[in-house]
Amino acid sequence: MKRLLTGLQPSGELTLGSFIGGIKQSVEFQDKYDSFIFVPDLHAITVPQDPELLKTRIKKNVGLYLACGIDPKKNTIYLQSENLYHTNLSWILECHTYMGEASRMTQFKDKSKRYGNVSVGLLTYPILMAADILLYNADFVPTGIDQKQHVELARDLAERFNNKYGETFIIPEPLIPEVGSKIMDLQNPTKKMSKSSEDTKGLIFLLDSEDVIRKKIMSAVTDSDNKVYYDIEKKPGISNLLTIYSALSNLNIKEVEEKFKDSNYGNLKKCVADLVVEKLLEIQKKYHEYMDSGMVDKVLDEGLKTVEKLAKEKYNEVLKKVGLGRV
Ligand code: TRP
Numbered sequence: 001m002k003r004l005l006t007g008l009q010p011s012g013e014l015t016l017g018s019f020i021g022g023i024k025q026s027v028e029f030q031d032k033y034d035s036f037i038f039v040p041d042l043h044a045i046t047v048p049q050d051p052e053l054l055k056t057r058i059k060k061n062v063g064l065y066l067a068c069g070i071d072p073k074k075n076t077i078y079l080q081s082e083n084l085y086h087t088n089l090s091w092i093l094e095c096h097t098y099m100g101e102a103s104r105m106t107q108f109k110d111k112s113k114r115y116g117n118v119s120v121g122l123l124t125y126p127i128l129m130a131a132d133i134l135l136y137n138a139d140f141v142p143t144g145i146d147q148k149q150h151v152e153l154a155r156d157l158a159e160r161f162n163n164k165y166g167e168t169f170i171i172p173e174p175l176i177p178e179v180g181s182k183i184m185d186l187q188n189p190t191k192k193m194s195k196s197s198e199d200t201k202g203l204i205f206l207l208d209s210e211d212v213i214r215k216k217i218m219s220a221v222t223d224s225d226n227k228v229y230y231d232i233e234k235k236p237g238i239s240n241l242l243t244i245y246s247a248l249s250n251l252n253i254k255e256v257e258e259k260f261k262d263s264n265y266g267n268l269k270k271c272v273a274d275l276v277v278e279k280l281l282e283i284q285k286k287y288h289e290y291m292d293s294g295m296v297d298k299v300l301d302e303g304l305k306t307v308e309k310l311a312k313e314k315y316n317e318v319l320k321k322v323g324l325g326r327v
């Protein structure tokens with residue numbers, strides 16, 4: 001079975017967009033691949049974080065992944081900061097990365113503009129990401145399009161290392177999800193529903209209460225045409241509601257269009273809200289069960305045991321090849 005590895009940054013509360021656009025796909029992948037899912041918490045501190053918030057969010061997110069259907073029997077689930085081999089390998093890779101290569105990363109350029117006086121960690125972040133991937137011989141890395149360049153750096157570093165020291169790393173391939181699964185902000189439907197948006201009116205969080213979910217969907221921005229059909233360019237708001245309904249009902253867009261073709265916008269919104277509430281209350285019930293039973297810690301302990309063993313082997317192989325230590 002090919003190995004798949006993905007990291008989900010604990011940079012914000014998980015949203016309906018994270019579920020439909022990412023987690024749901026990982027649930028489908030878990031039967032096809034040997035799946036590694038981890039929380040890259042070390043990546044989160046490349047920009048300022050509140051320690052208390054960060055700490056609670058890490059466990060909360062793991063609880064939510066499980067509640068969304070990520071099965072701990074089929075996935076290896078762990079925290080990056082608990083396995084010290086990630087940062088160790090990252091250092092060795094840093095010493096094989098050129099300054100030009102690191103400073104060319106688009107996300108680094110964007111974020112350094114946004115945050116001003118940035119840390120060195122923000123510059124070396126993609127190299128730590130390469131270590132996350134290469135440490136476990138991952139064949140595939142599902143990520144958003146914004147991370148594609150980072151996976152390409154991981155490929156370049158793996159090739160460079162293999163050429164210099166002999167076959168050591170698998171060259172990973174990015175897996176970019178289909179466009180259809182992208183959920184937009186309800187207040188600003190041409191913009192992705194992003195967990196790090198400042199304004200939360202257009203975001204549905206997986207742990208929002210029923211009331212809040214209904215309110216946010218009923219006040220979603222639409223248009224004045226009053227006809228329900230799918231057209232991303234002309235009707236981004238309505239198309240987004242249809243996409244949400246389609247993703248949660250497992251009907252395709254054509255079938256959803258057909259179902260609502262004689263509906264007014266109010267009725268469409270109510271039906272979308274009913275479905276979202278039904279799904280999210282189900283997820284929330286499971287979430288509380290997992291959090292209250294200590295299941296999250298158990299899963300993370302087991303994951304750590306598995307990955308430490310694998311990482312140690314790979315890291316020792318790297319040390320030997322580079323000429324470090326006494327081996
Ligand atoms: N950088 C990724 C993001 O912001 C998270 C991440 C860190 C990651 N390490 C990874 C994703 C390794 C895939 C594989 O989304």
